[in-house]
Amino acid sequence: MRMSHLVGARYKERPAEATLESHAFLLRGGYARQVANGIYSLLPPGFRVCHKIEQIIREEMDRIGGQEVLMPVVLPRELWEESGRYENVGSELLRIQDRTGHDMLLAMTHEEAVVHLCRYEVHSHTQFPFMLYQIQTKFRDEPRSRGGLIRVREFTMKDAYSFHTSQEDLEACYARCYRAYQRIFARAGIPEVAVVQSDSGMMGGSVAHEFMLLTAVGEDTIVTSEDGSYIANQEVATGIIDGDSEAPLPLEKVHTPDCRTIDEVAGFLGVATRKTAKAVFYDHDSEGKLVFVVVRGDREVNEAKLARLIQAAPVPADEARIRSVGAEPGFASPLGIDREKVRLVIDHTVKSSNNLVTGANETGYHYTNFNLDRDLPGVETVDVVDIEEGDLAPDGKSRIVLQRGIEVGNIFQLGRKYTQSMGMTYDDEQGKAQVPIMGCYGIGVGRLMSSVMEVRRDEYGPRWPITIAPWQVHLNALKLDQPPVREAAETLYLELCAAGIEVLYDDRNARPGVQFADADLLGIPFRIIVGERNLKDGNLEWKRRDTGENGTIPLENAAETIAQWLREAIAQVETAAPESL
RNA sequence: CGGGGUGUAGCGCAGCCCGGUUAGCGCGCCUCGUUCGGGACGAGGAGGUCGGAGGUUCAAAUCCUCUCACCCCGACCA
Secondary structure, three states, X not given: OEHHHOOOOOOOOXXXXXXXXXXXXXXXXXXXXXXXXXXXXXXXXXXXXXXHHHHHHHHHHHHOOEEEOOOOOEEEHHHHHHHOHHHHOOOOOOEXXXXXXOEEEEOOOOHHHHHHHHHOOOOEHHHOOEEEEEEEEEEOOOOOOEOOOOEOOEEEEEEEEEXXXXXXXXXXXXXXXXXXXXXXXXXXXXXXXXXXXXXXXXXXXXXXXXXXXXXXXXXXXXXXXXXXOOEEEOOOOOOEOOOOOOOOOOOEEEEOOOOOOHHHHHHHHOOOHHHEEEEEEEEOOOOOOEEEEEEEOOOOEOHHHHHHHHOOOOOEOOHHHHHOOOOOOOOXXXXXXXXXXXXXXXXXXHHOOOXXXXXXXXXXXXXXXXXXXXXXXXXXEEOOEOOOOOOEOOOXXXXXXXXXXXXXXXXXXXXXXXXXXXXXXXXXOOOOEEOOEEEEEEEEHHHHHHHHHHHOEEOOEEOOOOOOOOOOEEEEEOOOOOHHHXXXXXXXXXXXXXXXXXXXXXXXXXXXXXXXXXXXXXXXXEEEEEOHHHHOOOEEEEEEOOOOOXXXXXOOOHHHHXXXXXXXXXXXXXXXXXXXX
């Protein structure tokens, strides 16, 4: 590629809307342009990186027996009604109508489409297991997209779906996919991606893992232990939260005027927030009951955990709804509440602490010395709070440290949620109809590109791993108007191209500073500089963008030398990938 | 959806509070010349419905009303 004709301006200045470094470089380097909120076009460099990532994904999915297909972006309402998601998924599902007024939708994921496809194609246990995948556009009408390509509304995703006749078979496939993902991220140049236990969210299913690139700008909170033995998404993380064991004191009702928050109550009574019990209300559980959550005052309700408990999306309840069950906002308490009217959810922390302050369900009054075992005997407690920094890991051996991560991939054991509801069956050995078990496996391509950019860069631009760089070699010719320089550069360019190497040739006769600054923004790992300074000795200069190494090589046979370097550099990245299963 | 902010040339911004020629500046772009190893210099030039609509006024980028878009924080989210 001759750079004089490369489309995509590079900016010297940082665009105002960029927040993350990767976002700034995407715009400054001419990789992507925003069309609307969370909707982007990719320019040639950005598309080339994405295409290479996709190619790695293809190779690894094919290696474990994946079969590539392509399903539609636009799906009819009826298909999603079969699974129940047309009603269950909120406004992030973009619903549209065709010219006849028929309800359609833009797929945000393709479980329905793949089951629709397979239920007509596969009928016998002899055809199992199998895995289909596609690399295709998804649309999710995010309430708030941000961070360049990290979180967008329209994006390209590799989504794979496996079908099995037994849980054991699913688990074997899951393990292969898990390993394939490790290989994909390693080959893309970020072998440090961590695997964490995760929530399966609206997808349903049980076992799920997320592949997280740990970075301060990540949107997810990851709970890790200091000794490295534990790692989980905060949405599912468990741990040991310290309690205390004072002798229970008599329950006492005290006047607490205008103390509606935990901080106000604790301050007024002169106790630590951890010596209080906090009431939080959500509307409503799967049976329509108000959910009354009680956690220790210094702790936060983990809404992902709560959602799994109540089998519904927790929505904070308004004051009228809280009063309707006899509780008093600001002074609410599990003591004396009508348990027929509410779904009482009490966290373990309330049981493991003593003599807590809790509301009296009466404006201006709290109880002190609330002890769950004594005052509400027989109430079961659950885990419904966030694990925080300094708690103990589940094994009790190590302290918890919180980190941030970007989710670059995920894998789920889905079970029969979609095959059951959509009536997919096969005949088993006895000729009896059975419902297959599914797994699903996703990777966001653009998010992966941005994520790599976020962790492989310096102040001047990205430092692409050789395996996903937009081009492999950046050829700079300094003073192109001088015949010897032009001749050497043009010849080398053609030789490199002939050798099958991807070359970006800066043939613009621009000043060196301009060329180098642009080269930094494009982040190509091998830079070859043709300039009169070294050319008079028959040499070329080279520089590694990724490692900073540099030197000179003879012009003669340079293409062969460079080709050899590339093979070695690629091999070096690939050796970081674990063996396939 | 709640709170805050910003819309002026491809990019970054000033001008607005306190209305008044032909709306500026830096970068980028085009032409010519001098330059040339980390974003050169000089000369000349192109490029603007001041986000949109309505209003106030002799006069609106500037004041008022409405509206749209984008950004940030929160809620939400596979």
